[in-house]
Amino acid sequence: MLSTVRCRLSSWRLLSSISSTTSSTIKYSTLPELTKDRYPNVRRSDYSIIKSNHLEFFKDLLGEHRLITDENECLAYNTDWIKANRGYSSCVLKPKSTEEVCSILKFCYDNNLAVCPQGGNTGLVGGSVPVFDEVILSMSLMNKIISLDETAGILTCEAGCVLENLDNYLAERELMMPLDLGAKGSCQIGGNVATNAGGLRLLRYGNLQGNVLGLEAVTPNGRVVDCLSALKKDNTGLHLKHLYIGTEGSLGVVTKVCIKCPPKPKAVNLAFLGLNSFENILKxxxxxRHELGEILSSCEAIDADSLAVTTEHLKLKSPLDKFPFYMLIETHGSDNTHDEEKLNRFLGKVMEDGSVLDGIATNEPSKMKDIWDLRERITEGYLHDGYVFKYDLSLPLEHFYSLVPIMKDRVGRDAIRISGYGHIGDGNVHLSICVKEFSTEVLNKIEPFIYEYTSKLKGSISAEHGIGFRKTNYVHYSKSQEAIDIMTNIKCIMDPKGILNPYKVYPPSRRWSNFK
Amino acid sequence: MLSTVRCRLSSWRLLSSISSTTSSTIKYSTLPELTKDRYPNVRRSDYSIIKSNHLEFFKDLLGEHRLITDENECLAYNTDWIKANRGYSSCVLKPKSTEEVCSILKFCYDNNLAVCPQGGNTGLVGGSVPVFDEVILSMSLMNKIISLDETAGILTCEAGCVLENLDNYLAERELMMPLDLGAKGSCQIGGNVATNAGGLRLLRYGNLQGNVLGLEAVTPNGRVVDCLSALKKDNTGLHLKHLYIGTEGSLGVVTKVCIKCPPKPKAVNLAFLGLNSFENILKxxxxxRHELGEILSSCEAIDADSLAVTTEHLKLKSPLDKFPFYMLIETHGSDNTHDEEKLNRFLGKVMEDGSVLDGIATNEPSKMKDIWDLRERITEGYLHDGYVFKYDLSLPLEHFYSLVPIMKDRVGRDAIRISGYGHIGDGNVHLSICVKEFSTEVLNKIEPFIYEYTSKLKGSISAEHGIGFRKTNYVHYSKSQEAIDIMTNIKCIMDPKGILNPYKVYPPSRRWSNFK
Known part of the structure; x- marks a missing residue:
């Protein structure tokens, strides 16, 4: 029976007062400007324009219900959820099998039609929506679980399975997905793999490059690459799956995934802490890491302004008074008595030395969910502010929070709110600069400065969100010329006509001179 | 203070009687046949033959002490340690910096000289020695540690660092390498990365694809690919490091590695168990997995014949009586009281249900080392028997041991010993078939049958050893035609002259028709 952890120091309070909230409704009252208008320097390449004979082919292949051409229906597939990008595709295709994906891609390749593969469309860099009129290949109907080896913990499924559905399925079998992220209710495993999603527990369970055992992908000209190995070890030549993990659908479309699933922890505990400085977060x-060792499953940092978007806009209730900083520390283990003992010992020490000012800890599922909501729904909360310039950076730990005060100086009153939160355990900060509406002037105050700053510190200009459409001009801040040359060469041989997810991932100068 | 774990059941015995052994001497009295003579079907491609002007260049670059041309001195670099392959290179180069590696490769590329990169030369598939007269690029003098971030646990070092030296360096700083293997005293981290080495604790700490954060490599024509990122998350386009992890030096030479190092466990416990059937090993x-959860760090299986090579040839002493099967189960944790409790509970259960017949458990370092030697020195012990046909297969768990009885039937009296052991936690079996001396007749009884069998079960014909020279004819048993096409295309654009580690990794038909 789970219970609330009683902490040993008097300043610790038992969690009791967080009230559950209903999911807030996001207003989509204003549509974002079309991407082609917002970024007039990006020109449509000479792909074919979709015509009735193309649509006839798709209709014959998929039937009329899995081909969407109605402008209103297409809108949701054309627009990304943070209202930053919008294409104007008039053709959404919803295959149900690898064979259908092959037929679609072969046809598009032969007819020089550009294709935008789309998973749950939860991306944050414009990678999952068309820039112009690319055919949208929605994977959402490829959502079957193929097999589960319960002893070894190995799941094989289609790419369109929603992450949360997979996790629920596994939970009934004492297993779990090795990744978890705020968008889990919508994002699809194929999209997770294509973007190398990190998420909340990478610290403990590792990245997808380590956890994906195998995958199946379809090449731009419609051939199946079967690397759907369910083996933990397989050193037989090039590890081709890595050409598809994190390459954002630019080299092939992921259709099936085989993934390693750890045992579901028998004991989960969560602490929510209030702190007065970033230095104390590091401490x-x-x-x-030292005290919780093998049971530490997540370590997140949130500043006061980030927390405020969930308490103000989404009406979530924080169980702590106001502090400049907060931390979520979670443990996953196999023996609750042992885990509570470790957690209490740890909490006692950080209270005693003054690095934590107040906190609560619980292992009651509904209360843990309420606390996690405070962290996971920040992105959603920000949508209520207006337009958000979002950055997802890896920085050396000591510089993790440094950009927040710098940006406050640079952007000043133009911003409604500037805040930082993220995965301190991975050195991955999410920086949000919120303005009333999109403004090139503000954008120019932020970019390229923010990338130059990150590059100087040998950080990454995109820790987990990817390059997508919006960061292609900045790849060189994280990749050397030689690396960009190799990237481009590989794109050229794997997608010689450049039909897959064009205008994305690769630097424009390279992209257009080499393919298309 | 560490102590011996007292088990709760009377049949458990305290470990006390394993005596330490001194390292045995391996006899190298007979040199293996030259590879070119043993495999006459493999023809030397039209690379240049090394001449005095080439040697002059190398001497000017490296000085006379880092250029080896003496036939006897070259012998150790030409021969692999299991006496299965021998090349006849007359030129060994020992660079000390990335710049020197660049100069060497550029020169070899311009002069059409083939190159065999070499780490600790502990490979088991002939990948680390020349097939003919390839220039040997020994990385052993690039052995400097560059930096260590102790808070984040991130080590950056040169490729020639010996794995054990790195582990010792980290141990003094409460960290450890995320991989460990029998050859740790000789193998180099660059070679580990190039072969995607797995080893004894992959089950717990994951594979190199997940643990290598970044690397630096040199292209065949001498350009530096700087992907030496020290970031846990970096999604900025193609993850180029994966072109070098596990591709056995065929696309570039790894010169520096940045790797994630977990905290050194405060508590380590090891159990050595005797069992009467393979079914019980699975149980x-x-x-x-269920009882030890997050502290399980290794789970190994050994059959009686495998153990016998260490007790008979290396005079190691087993602490248990004879059983058909043995298991090593190790835990890494942060609290010894908790870990002992979990281990005792687990051991109690498997004794009680009869799946384990006898066993010992200890956390005394010297006694743990003695037990690990019984497992880690099996390969070495086998060298005393004669010639060993070694196979390293991934198979579905239920078929893990199935090839041992099948091979006993097929090879029969021609073999001195046929045995299986390996990483049950990873589904990775090491199968050894020992004969007095190499025999094509025996080889034909084993191959291609063993690969066909593995392929039918969707296993891997090389779990962790790689393809090297000796498995190139069998790649198609683990890779589809489409996958082989992509592999070959990538090799073609990254090494158009095919000078890097030729005759290896890629299927011969592809290799020679496309490059060289």
């Missing part, structure tokens, strides 16, 4: 993180 | 493995 507490270091201590948590 | 105990499943139970260990």
């Amino acid at each position: 507490v993180f270091k201590k948590s | 105990v493995f499943k139970k260990s």
